[in-house]
Amino acid sequence: MKKSVGIVVEYNPFHNGHKYHCIKAKEHGDVVVAVMSGDYVQRGEPAFIDRWTRAELALKNGVDIVVELPIFYSTQSAEIFARGAIGILNLMNIEKLVFGSETGDVKKLIERGDLEEQKEFKVELKKQLKEGHSYPTAYSNTLKILDKTDELDSNDILGVEYIKALKFWKSKIEPIAIKREKSGYYSEEIKDGIASATGIRKKIQSGEEIKDVVPDTTYEILKESLEKNSFAKLQDFYPFIRHRILLEKEKLERIQDIEQGYENRIYEAAFSCKEFESFFEKIKSKRYTQGRVQRILIHILLGIEKKQIEKVKEKIPYIRVLGFTKEGQNYLKKLKDEEVEVLTSLKNIQKYLEKDSLDLLEQNEVASKIYAMVNPYEDRKIPIIIK
Amino acid sequence: MKKSVGIVVEYNPFHNGHKYHCIKAKEHGDVVVAVMSGDYVQRGEPAFIDRWTRAELALKNGVDIVVELPIFYSTQSAEIFARGAIGILNLMNIEKLVFGSETGDVKKLIERGDLEEQKEFKVELKKQLKEGHSYPTAYSNTLKILDKTDELDSNDILGVEYIKALKFWKSKIEPIAIKREKSGYYSEEIKDGIASATGIRKKIQSGEEIKDVVPDTTYEILKESLEKNSFAKLQDFYPFIRHRILLEKEKLERIQDIEQGYENRIYEAAFSCKEFESFFEKIKSKRYTQGRVQRILIHILLGIEKKQIEKVKEKIPYIRVLGFTKEGQNYLKKLKDEEVEVLTSLKNIQKYLEKDSLDLLEQNEVASKIYAMVNPYEDRKIPIIIK
Structure with a gap:
């Protein structure tokens, strides 16, 4: 072979x-x-x-x-x-x-992977997230606290x-x-x-x-x-996303990546905003970064739910x-x-x-x-x- | 007053x-x-x-x-x-x-209303519908059988x-x-x-x-x-209707006016048809007339379910x-x-x-x-x- x-x-x-x-x-x-x-x-x-x-x-x-x-x-x-x-x-x-x-340093990446799997890392990361930080910020803060200060770039x-x-x-x-x-x-x-x-x-x-x-x-x-x-482009799909948010309000909390309470914010923004830009501004935050919000919108558009992801993982x-x-x-x-x-x-x-x-x-x-x-x-x- | x-x-x-x-x-x-x-x-x-x-x-x-x-x-x-x-x-x-x-004859319309509420009328109408006729045809056949042959026009x-x-x-x-x-x-x-x-x-x-x-x-x-x-125009809403049919397949049977089995026909037509015209042709039939199919599509678009209609009636x-x-x-x-x-x-x-x-x-x-x-x-x- x-x-x-x-x-x-x-x-x-x-x-x-x-x-x-x-x-x-x-x-x-x-x-x-x-x-x-x-x-x-x-x-x-x-x-x-x-x-x-x-x-x-x-x-x-x-x-x-x-x-x-x-x-x-x-x-x-x-x-x-x-x-x-x-x-x-x-x-x-x-x-x-x-x-x-x-x-270009696999050894370093393996070390970082090991570190992330350690209990103290997980505990600190969770704490940071609870404080309302986005994942990247929480991650970087955790590294600093554990004194492994070099942040990795996106590919790493x-x-x-x-x-x-x-x-x-x-x-x-x-x-x-x-x-x-x-x-x-x-x-x-x-x-x-x-x-x-x-x-x-x-x-x-x-x-x-x-x-x-x-x-x-x-x-x-x-x-x-x-x-x-x-x-x-994502904004081209906004009419579909909006229609779905308005009609499937009770389903939103089951959508992948949506945390409790956020479904109301999304619903209210969709109800009042005809334009994608103003809608997007309303639902972004420190915790819900651009990437995450975009992924949530795609999950709504395609009906991707938490329980499905648990299975395919x-x-x-x-x-x-x-x-x-x-x-x-x-x-x-x-x-x-x-x-x-x-x-x-x-x-x-x-x-x-x-x-x-x-x-x-x-x-x-x-x-x-x-x-x-x-x-x-x-x-x-x-x-x-x-x- | x-x-x-x-x-x-x-x-x-x-x-x-x-x-x-x-x-x-x-x-x-x-x-x-x-x-x-x-x-x-x-x-x-x-x-x-x-x-x-x-x-x-x-x-x-x-x-x-x-x-x-x-x-x-x-x-x-x-x-x-x-x-x-x-x-x-x-x-x-x-x-x-x-x-x-x-x-312009109220008396006649009252008589017709009374007739429709009689048991024999209801029985025959049901029979006609079971045979697969659309409502208007079943209605008109029932009238003929009960020997009240004059069909009414739309306003009457x-x-x-x-x-x-x-x-x-x-x-x-x-x-x-x-x-x-x-x-x-x-x-x-x-x-x-x-x-x-x-x-x-x-x-x-x-x-x-x-x-x-x-x-x-x-x-x-x-x-x-x-x-x-x-x-x-209805066809302008087809992308929304199609998106909803594709993602809410399991909800279709709860939609107002959809009878058992029809949800599959609608889903398959939506899956294969990009254009409204071909989609519509596929889901029309003797039983599902244009008016009824159009109403069903609006119910899908707006999420109107059978149980809701039972209440508001x-x-x-x-x-x-x-x-x-x-x-x-x-x-x-x-x-x-x-x-x-x-x-x-x-x-x-x-x-x-x-x-x-x-x-x-x-x-x-x-x-x-x-x-x-x-x-x-x-x-x-x-x-x-x-x-």
């Missing part, structure tokens, strides 16, 4: 930094398996471009297999996002996990979560941190043709040229969307393949009789999946239908195959 | 035929009280124009008091629509009910329901049928400046001139909407005044200490209304917020007063 390496991606959209990541990953294995967020991403937003187009870009730029990270993991906090992504890669029999990192924070997830799934996958020399995740700066996805989305929205920071294949595929300006319900290369196809053929269904088609899936998993898959497909109401795309029944 | 006369209206939009109806009503009393459908009408559609604009048109054209018929009555079958409208007029202490009628059918509702509420209101000489409810024909509301809506949508068939006041108010072409939860003239104001002042709250403002209503009624009122207001997401309008806190 070919040596395989796994990566966790969003490709929102695919850019030169991602290409570099792919090249680095290939140095560690023959087959690159990417777990990619579907139509909704971890920042709590609809993906800028639909899942199939993003899968195609990945396959044309060095990835061999793209599997979808379903909404139950993709729009969650870093911990659950990592839990799902690593859980899937683990079931895909990956040998190495290659991820971008500001420090995710790296720690990957490592904790590897431990959770009792995985043998070896984590490899590759140092990100270029611009950080949220930076808008461009250095030597590398910009962050956030930076690129902003450029596109303000009509700036992006040819230099994305591979030619990305540019070709984006061109059509660029001309139509058909990119999905313990067990991967299914794996769906969005596309593969010839190399990837050979790898998939050898991946038989694993503990979870690896779906390359949705035909007759009721034969392979249990009721709970079927329901989750259906909810993920419904989420894509909802996505396509704002950013229309042709859904596919079978994977993309790149020869 | 002034002699008062009640009318049941939708004014979707107000036209010369409505004006004629008003003039006729005034022949029977000094104060005209209109119960008017709010933002959603009996055909199972959003009102073409918002409730406040339509109330204003009514007050400028002979009506003295406009009260809102809430969604729990306004988007229902003729029976429940009439039950609510007459229930409200009864509580408003009206002496006479003046309604348009093709026959509603007239029979008014009369049955008067009986239900043990009302002393005297029903008066005024013969509609001109074009019928659904006719698109224009005779001497009178066209039906349906005809007028079609004309507006195809860009035809409507000046001749509406009072000048209507025309003035419509002009702005005509220029912006801002009229609400027995008791009017509140009465909300949308506007009045000087004459109307005097009448309202004398209407104290009735069995139901007559609200002229929504301020401090929690003092006057019970929890159940408050919930219903809130749901009706949410329905208007949803309406305004497609057809934006400025909501009012206090009634329109025309001196």
